[in-house]
Amino acid sequence: xxxxxxxxxxxxxxxxxxxxxxxxxxxxxxxxxxxxxxxxxxxxxxxxxxxxxxxxxxxxxxxxxxxxxxxxxxxxxxxxxxxxxxxxxxxxxxxxxxxxxxxxxxxxxxxxxxxxxxxxxxxxxxxxxxxxxxxxxxxxxxxxxxxxxxxxxxxxxxxxxxxxxx
Numbered sequence: 001x002x003x004x005x006x007x008x009x010x011x012x013x014x015x016x017x018x019x020x021x022x023x024x025x026x027x028x029x030x031x032x033x034x035x036x037x038x039x040x041x042x043x044x045x046x047x048x049x050x051x052x053x054x055x056x057x058x059x060x061x062x063x064x065x066x067x068x069x070x071x072x073x074x075x076x077x078x079x080x081x082x083x084x085x086x087x088x089x090x091x092x093x094x095x096x097x098x099x100x101x102x103x104x105x106x107x108x109x110x111x112x113x114x115x116x117x118x119x120x121x122x123x124x125x126x127x128x129x130x131x132x133x134x135x136x137x138x139x140x141x142x143x144x145x146x147x148x149x150x151x152x153x154x155x156x157x158x159x160x161x162x163x164x165x166x
Contacts, residue, residue, distance in 0.1 A: 006035045006038050009031075009035060010041050010042060013028045013031045013035070013042075014028075014041060016028035016031075017045055017048070017049045017061070022057050023056070025049070026056050026059075026060035029046060029061045029063070029064040030064060032045070032064055033064050033067045033068075036067065036068055036071070039068045039072070040071070042064075042068070043072055043074060044074075046061045046064050046075065047065070047074075047075050050062060050079070050081070050082050050094075055086075055087035055089060058085060058087065058090045059087065062082050062090060062093035062094040062096075063093045063096070065097045066093075066098075066100040067100070068101075070102050070103060072097070072100075072101045073102070073103035075101070076104050079097050102131050102134035105131070106135050106137060106138060109124045109127050109128050109138070110138050110141050112124035113128075113138075113141050113145050118148070118150035121145065121148065121150070122150070122153045122156040125142060125156045125157045125159075126159070126160060128142065128160050128164070129160030129162070132163055132164055132165065133164060133165050135160075136164055136165070138164070139164060142157050143161070
């Protein structure tokens with residue numbers, strides 16, 4: 001049997017986001033994650049689903065957006081609005097998704113490199129490293145953090161720099 005092609009499946013999943021059965025619509029959002037290469041089609045459709053009247057569908061859309069990396073940068077304003085959703089689950093999923101999207105998370109993590117608490121600085125450096133090439137804008141700040149007075153911070157910064165390609 002032939003492997004499903006993104007060109008066939010993605011439009012069907014985008015259409016299924018509108019399905020009257022909220023479970024079908026939620027599963028469609030999850031299914032789009034498997035076709036991240038079609039993010040230019042999936043992300044706007046998922047953003048639209050953040051406005052769905054059903055909390056389960058809004059939450060599934062927010063959760064799915066967290067898997068699209070920098071392709072989801074245009075979804076940041078809609079996810080910020082979803083953080084004020086009436087439904088707790090939607091707010092939770094929107095917050096988690098934002099933490100996974102470089103355009104939102106990287107600048108905030110860069111700010112945390114200057115925190116007074118060394119554990120916060122180390123955690124920020126570690127998290128920046130997890131973004132790999134999407135965090136290359138942070139390299140100058142990470143390089144400066146190699147002079148941190150805390151050994152754990154310096155060690156974590158080295159690890160982060162190793163994971164961010166030149």
